[in-house]
Amino acid sequence: SRRTAIHNALLLGATVPLTGLCTPALAADAASEPFVRQGKGYGYTFVPPPGFAPGKKPVQTHLDEVNFNLEDGSAPRYTYGVTVDPVRISTLAEFGKPEEVAARVVTAEVNRDGIFEVTLARDPVEVAGSGAYAIEYISDGKRGKKHFVTRIFVKEQRLYVLTAQVKEDEYADREREIGECVDTFRLL
Numbered sequence: 697s698r699r700t701a702i703h704n705a706l707l708l709g710a711t712v713p714l715t716g717l718c719t720p721a722l723a724a725d726a727a728s729e730p731f732v733r734q735g736k737g738y739g740y741t742f743v744p745p746p747g748f749a750p751g752k753k754p755v756q757t758h759l760d761e762v763n764f765n766l767e768d769g770s771a772p773r774y775t776y777g778v779t780v781d782p783v784r785i786s787t788l789a790e791f792g793k794p795e796e797v798a799a800r801v802v803t804a805e806v807n808r809d810g811i812f813e814v815t816l817a818r819d820p821v822e823v824a825g826s827g828a829y830a831i832e833y834i835s836d837g838k839r840g841k842k843h844f845v846t847r848i849f850v851k852e853q854r855l856y857v858l859t860a861q862v863k864e865d866e867y868a869d870r871e872r873e874i875g876e877c878v879d880t881f882r883l884l
Contacts, residue, residue: 730880735760738780738854739884745873748776759854773842774862774870776877783855787827788848794820794829797848801831811837823847834864843867845874851883 730741731750738760744750748764760780765772785791792800798820806814817832828849835842841864849856858881860874867874 731762731764732884733760733762733778734884735780737782737852738856740778740780740856741880741882741884742776742778742858743877743880744776745877771862771866773840774866776858776860778859778881779855779857781855783850783853785850786853788822788829788850789827791850794822794831797829798831798833801846802833805833805835808837810839811835817843827851841865845878847878847881849883856881856883 728743728746730743732741733739742764744764747766747768749767750762750764753761753763758779758781760778762778764776766774788797791797798816802814802816805811813836815834817834818830820829820831822828823830826849828847831844831846831848833844835844842861843864845860847856847858858878860878862870862874
């Protein structure tokens with residue numbers, strides 16, 4: 697998956713084995729209520745847009761992984777996803793500056809099968825006061841052109857990645873909503 701590729705690129709050699717996995721507590725109502733997720737050694741909240749519901753992938757490849765899709769299926773390529781993985785670093789700064797992490801994310805994306813070109817949509821930045829990095833890019837591949845907005849955090853040796861994705865030709869119409877929702881992501 698895309699988030700797996702991002703995690704692998706970010707954490708080459710920095711991951712630890714997944715042991716003692718637990719089934720985290722789910723607490724959310726998809727209608728603009730905060731989605732709260734807590735498990736062994738991690739926790740976060742996120743407020744998805746109205747009409748989005750959390751779901752799980754059949755095969756999880758991360759310590760925790762939740763995808764949010766529109767319940768009515770009206771925009772199948774407009775999604776949000778959160779992944780959590782154990783890492784050996786305590787802060788993103790230990791791994792590199794926003795530009796360095798963005799370069800790894802772009803490299804991981806362009807190396808995925810069926811991806812032709814990846815470009816940064818904005819300069820990557822550290823989100824003031826959070827230690828998170830905001831990385832936004834456009835991926836052009838055989839399944840079309842998609843716009844990605846991410847927030848990447850590291851806290852207590854856990855890597856958190858929130859990713860919003862939408863078809864590039866729909867991004868302008870959804871930009872405000874995506875920005876507002878991504879800004880609700882908080883670590884517990």
